[in-house]
Amino acid sequence: MANSKFEYVKSFEQPDSLLPNTWIVVRVDGRGFTKLCAKYAFKKPNDRRALDLMNAAARVVVTEIPDITIAYGVSDEYSFVFHKSCTLFERRASKLVSTVVSTFTANYIYLWSTYFPETPLSPPLPSFDGRAVCYPSVNNLRDYMSWRQVDCHINNLYNTTFWALIQVEGLDNRAAEELLSGTVSADKNEILFKRCGINYNNELEIYKKGSVVFRDYELVEPGTHNAAEAAEALAEPVQQSKSQAEKEKKKRSKARVVIEHLDIIKDEFWGQRPWLLSNKPGKTPKEP
Amino acid sequence: MANSKFEYVKSFEQPDSLLPNTWIVVRVDGRGFTKLCAKYAFKKPNDRRALDLMNAAARVVVTEIPDITIAYGVSDEYSFVFHKSCTLFERRASKLVSTVVSTFTANYIYLWSTYFPETPLSPPLPSFDGRAVCYPSVNNLRDYMSWRQVDCHINNLYNTTFWALIQVEGLDNRAAEELLSGTVSADKNEILFKRCGINYNNELEIYKKGSVVFRDYELVEPGTHNAAEAAEALAEPVQQSKSQAEKEKKKRSKARVVIEHLDIIKDEFWGQRPWLLSNKPGKTPKEP
Amino acid sequence: MANSKFEYVKSFEQPDSLLPNTWIVVRVDGRGFTKLCAKYAFKKPNDRRALDLMNAAARVVVTEIPDITIAYGVSDEYSFVFHKSCTLFERRASKLVSTVVSTFTANYIYLWSTYFPETPLSPPLPSFDGRAVCYPSVNNLRDYMSWRQVDCHINNLYNTTFWALIQVEGLDNRAAEELLSGTVSADKNEILFKRCGINYNNELEIYKKGSVVFRDYELVEPGTHNAAEAAEALAEPVQQSKSQAEKEKKKRSKARVVIEHLDIIKDEFWGQRPWLLSNKPGKTPKEP
């Protein structure tokens, strides 16, 4: 029995390949996490277990998809960066987004009991949506990453102060909101310190900076490798020899995928880790 | 601290709203399920537990997303149909696909232990990719559904015969493959019956027809409601009164989401269930 | 000398095929025609020569591109409708739009001196932009056509009254504008009749209805051919025999392309001309 009579419907699928030679960011966002925070009584302003679970799921995504060079997470969102030379799934947006979202979700659900051993999941389950955005230049990409980290800082300073006013000072939500309305960063720092006795600088880096996930190689002296320029010079998908590609693949698979809480806005982070932009694996660090 | 310096990167996100007044099919496909079948020793040609798990996950998706009017699953794939008047997420492809994929994945992982109590999951976890396709007319949509069900039939007849030759007749893979090469349906039916003593007609409907998931209302006399024509006549998203919309929403949420194994190629299925195409909830069936 | 080193740039061209089985409308709009009207002293409220030139250019477009079943023009815009089964240029948006725009522009420039023999063109020349929009159903398409014709009516009634107040009654622009502000159709009809002695009904049909361009065959009795339904039933590009296709092509090429000024909102127009929706050529009308 042939299927040809109906097969014409395949032709209705529209291509959605993303422009070559651009950085692809797939961002995953928690769906309805305000409700979820309440349901599972996440701690305020930050629930360490919830963030560790996000990071653990993200680490699996980065590990399983070597085309991802770096990921950055804050709160219930995670951004995964595919190198601009990436040709995975012919760069089809729906394949890239759905694969990242599915892998992330699967691991979030699977690892839940590790991070919340006393709070079992129940339906409706946590889920995530996703989207892909292309950035043509290294500057655009770094500005995207900076945007997310600045957002992390702004939100965390606000939330830390807001919840301190409630938890330490006993204000109600509305009073805290009113007090903070119109304040700038310096004001919040001062309120936090003077009224609640909290020095924002002493807050945990994971809360202040978010989390960055990447393959770890030996740091280089900043300025010795201009990876950004090298990346820009790359006009087309690299034609490597098979053996070279194989070698890099092996190196990548052996690299440790780490979760750090660093400043990714300044040049230093990128200068010391040229492999993030060049996509050439670095030296494997010596065992400590 | 303002974030305006970096916020321009938001403008790089390209819109991906799907054409209005078209049926949206989001299809979810298992990633690397050949390996997965081996890893968890799925039974051949069909593993009932694996199909029941797929169906259970799909039922949650249909239940949680009322804009889905019908879903059809076979093997490791599931197609979810959004009514052509749907405006969920402004019809953005990435939101629709990622939400379906994430909800499906979350429930697949969560429900795994119910269907495979003695085979715990281990990394790498099952995951799914997804895509969205638009169909302008009821005929296109029904042809899509028919395409999937014919595919189910073709594959199942082949697999049933192939594995019977191996499991009953003791052939090896290659011999079975060669024997079936070039055969048509009638040949396979005969081989199955004559050599393996299996009447294909007696196989389970779930294997022969796949699974169809939908909200269940009272069947109508075919021919009394021309839902297809009504659907075609609908040119724009319906402007309902709030109370009417509220009423339909309530009816939908009370409807039982069923899993059936029916012929969805013939007119009868659609004729008896006009709500699938019209998106107007039917009568709640009497309790048995 | 091989060109392979640079040829990779071809892969950056993104596909832009329009969804199959949808009606494609390519609309052409005059660029900066307000200035152009002033430069060439177009008559107000309507310049018959300018409209005739638009119509003549549109007639060439319809004649040269047989995939266009109907076109509708008003003022400095023209909408060309490609049948939903059309596969010209693999339905690539940029090819369809640019071909229509270029053919239209070429003929507009070429025919200018026929319609404006005493007003030669001078740079900057008239030009047009264009866009393609898909409509999934006959209802959507007819609503699009109705939208343009209602717009024609609204604008023409306003302009006719506005310019009558100026030309007949001697008001200045501002006074005329103020007088018309907030008026409905009935008011304008009355102002026109009572103050300016003009009965709007006696205005030329080309001004009141715009222009519709199509291949002319013998009219049929409305209700005898349900072309809309037939068109909806059509799910995929028709697979005709070569000879049948050849026959239809010949019939189409012999058909006279006419310019009429008819009501295209009511059913009658479409009922009498089933070929517009079915894309099957009708009977060639007898010579008068």
Place this chain on the structure above:
Amino acid sequence: MANSKFEYVKSFEQPDSLLPNTWIVVRVDGRGFTKLCAKYAFKKPNDRRALDLMNAAARVVVTEIPDITIAYGVSDEYSFVFHKSCTLFERRASKLVSTVVSTFTANYIYLWSTYFPETPLSPPLPSFDGRAVCYPSVNNLRDYMSWRQVDCHINNLYNTTFWALIQVEGLDNRAAEELLSGTVSADKNEILFKRCGINYNNELEIYKKGSVVFRDYELVEPGTHNAAEAAEALAEPVQQSKSQAEKEKKKRSKARVVIEHLDIIKDEFWGQRPWLLSNKPGKTPKEP
């Protein structure tokens, strides 16, 4: 009379804005120019009048659309490059393509009689199609331009030799084709020289190199301005002061738009004209 009932059809227009911060190339191609060449008896292998007409039309396009920084033409095609910071028409593909195609076509038709005074146009008229392609980096853009110029060289060498064999040596088409089959550039140069007495080097630059159209400013010492790097560093549409933008606009409008026949593959061309990549107008050259 309100138009609201039908206005919903506007929502079917899909956005088609091109990715920000990428170079946009709009390429215009003659439709059916093989036929046209025969109809108007274009000279072989190159018709100087036809090329001059293409160039004249392209010069108007570049002059009227200041967002175009450079254009390159060969045979019946012309590529127009919009600077990557361009925001014209919100970067909508259909507006950009149709505007370029329409302006080009209008001027081609209008100027025809200047270049072919003794060969009047007759229907069907010359027309052009067009498409837009995005290039993320300066390297991609220059590779695109190089691709077109290499193509010009390859085709022109072939055509010059082919037609010399026919016109000088008296071969027929087939014999010339067979003689050239499998030859490389050096072979063709030799055939041309030895058999036909033609030194390819002495051919006109317009035939060998094609034509490049741009605003002319004073050349700079190559290496003193790294425009490519400056362009890459530009991550977002420049926020200029109004007066600065006004000043640049004036400078651009005063610049002479020239047609040259230069090597655009080597660095020198771009190094001497940093304004092509930086989009900052250079110094107006002194009057000779």
